[in-house]
Amino acid sequence: MITPPAFDLTLVAPELIVFGTALVVLMVDLWLAAERRGVLIAVSLLGLAWAAWMAAVAPDGVSFAGMYVRDALARAGQLLALGVTAAGVLVAPEYLRRGGLDRGEYYVLVLVAGAGAMLMAASRDLLMLFLSLEVLSIPLYILAATARGNPRSQEAGMKYFLLGAFASAFFLYGVALLYGVTGTTRLPDLATAVARLGSSAPAAAGLGLLVIGLGFKAAMVPFHTWAPDVYEGAPFPAAAFMSVVAKVGAFVALLRLFPLTLGALADQWRLLLGVLSAVTMIVGNLAALTQTGYKRLLAYSSIAHTGYMMVGIAIGTPAAVAAVITYLAVYAAMTTGAFAVAIALERGGGEADRIEDYSGLAGRAPLLALATAVFMVSLAGLPPTGGFVAKLGVFAAAVEGGGPGGLALALIGVLTSVISVYYYLRVAYVMYAGEAAGMVRIHASPLVNAVVLLTALVVVQIGILPAAVTAFAQQVGGLLR
Amino acid sequence: MEWAVFVPTAALALAGGVGVIAARQPVHSALALLMVLASLAVSYLLLAAQFIAVLQVIIYAGAIVVLFLFVIMLLHARSGEGPREKLPRQRAEAYVFAALYLGVLLAAALGAAAPLASIAAEFGTAQQVGESLFTTYLLPFELASVILLVGIVAATVLGRRPPEHAGRGKG
Structure with missing residues (x-):
């Protein structure tokens, strides 16, 4: 008999609302005439506003067996992510109509990426951080390639995807090394375990690999070479969104991992x-x-x-x-x-x-x-x-x-x-x-x-x-x- | 006894790994990958993680390698050959960086003065994996479903025909 962990859905309400909004947009788009796509923008913005309100008022706490934490950093990251996601939704429609790229999925991908950044801010476990990073990244790879008729956009998407997958592999290897020496992926436990180890080569290598994975997302030198090419090839609204949302996600994660943990x-x-x-x-x-x-x-x-x-x-x-x-x-x-x-x-x-x-x-x-x-x-x-x-x-x-x-x-x-x-x-x-x-x-x-x-x-x-x-x-x- | 099984499987896994990158034909690379994954499954068995070994065979050796083979079949149906080397200069650099990275990882693995963290005896059994999936790892488990959904949405976005007036963003 398995007893599920005590969890508090009001704690994860902001992310749930954004994911829910993405699903609603995905479904509504199926029945919507092309000229009435403004409804999707209204729905997205309403969802984001609701999530922002929840993020501001929801109580602090730790839930889901210690996977999820809501504190000042999580709240700051979530409000920032919600703001840039709303901007990402707002700048897109006119450009997409001009280019004949107007599809409801664009907004779905923007919303999901925003929710990924929010979860990165609230992750209290390396595994959770990795999955949130992927929820953030995968929609961005697709957004870079949304201009299907433009080979440079295709190249941007492909390049971002291949290099991003490579960086994710580094991150995962780092998680594996840290788990190998500490036996945990939970951040607070990790901190005590690493401190007990003293100077340990596998732990140092693991932390270094985590820096590579997050540094890629933040376009940190020497893991930055993708950024100019991807920004250049991606449609303008997608470039605008990815340049800020990836940064928000990566930096709240770096803050959580290094100074805070x-x-x-x-x-x-x-x-x-x-x-x-x-x-x-x-x-x-x-x-x-x-x-x-x-x-x-x-x-x-x-x-x-x-x-x-x-x-x-x-x-x-x-x-x-x-x-x-x-x-x-x-x-x-x-x-x-x-x-x-x-x-x-x-x-x-x-x-x-x-x-x-x-x-x-x-x-x-x-x-x-x-x-x-x-x-x-x-x-x-x-x-x-x-x-x-x-x-x-x-x-x-x-x-x-x-x-x-x-x-x-x-x-x-x-x-x-x-x-x-x-x-x-x-x-x-x-x-x-x-x-x-x-x-x-x-x-x-x-x-x-x-x-x-x-x-x-x-x-x-x-x-x-x-x-x-x-x-x-x-x-x-x-x-x- | 354990060593008698471990040494040959480890050697097979290494040989397979070299085969993946050294093979000239993509099909051979995929088959070498199959060898790597199967040998890893055996080493999981040695660690008494039966369930993970079974998953390894079903998901990786089964589904993923078959997917690779399908892609290779569809892309290289006519020639059966891989693409030509397009980045000759980077090959040398790749060797250098790969060697450096190997050095770091070896130093990390061999220099492990501290003993590795111990794990419970039932680690990797079906019951233990299932239990932790629905207790400790409930939220990441649900998050994985979002990633799958995004993958499906991505496929519909990328798989559709480009629009007629597709000149945007050039120059």
């Missing part, structure tokens, strides 16, 4: 993560300098921002953990916004994916250009935007709690940020100083405009009055105390 063993992993973050900052920013494509620019930009967030993970103090959460929120807003602007443009029936397509935008669409300028200033990390607050938080935490290594990381971060000003502001420069680009059309879609407006407001709001977000982020940092 293995915080006592920081000297075993701090050097590795610190070196990786330094390399990622340098390579991402230097490679972005020479890009002429807007998508590739944003791809290298996302790699560079991975490096900045990694600084916070490597430092691992409560202030650093809080700074990473703030950074994730700002990164999600400004990157989604920068992609959304591009979705509103079209060049000769295709994507406007060259930087020169933005030339003279200020004269033709002043508000769109202004929003883009805000995103670029924020991505570069200049005040008075969220990007400045985010970088300041991470670097201050590094200087404060990181010793000489932290100082070095902060120095590299500041220097590479200075480099990044050049390539981000070049976009703003051509918008305001260049001549209007021919062949580029502007599509004023209310949904995309709403995303641009909202993300721009969030970026400016965090830049001027960061207290609301940082107070929430400090709760996550408080988990360490």
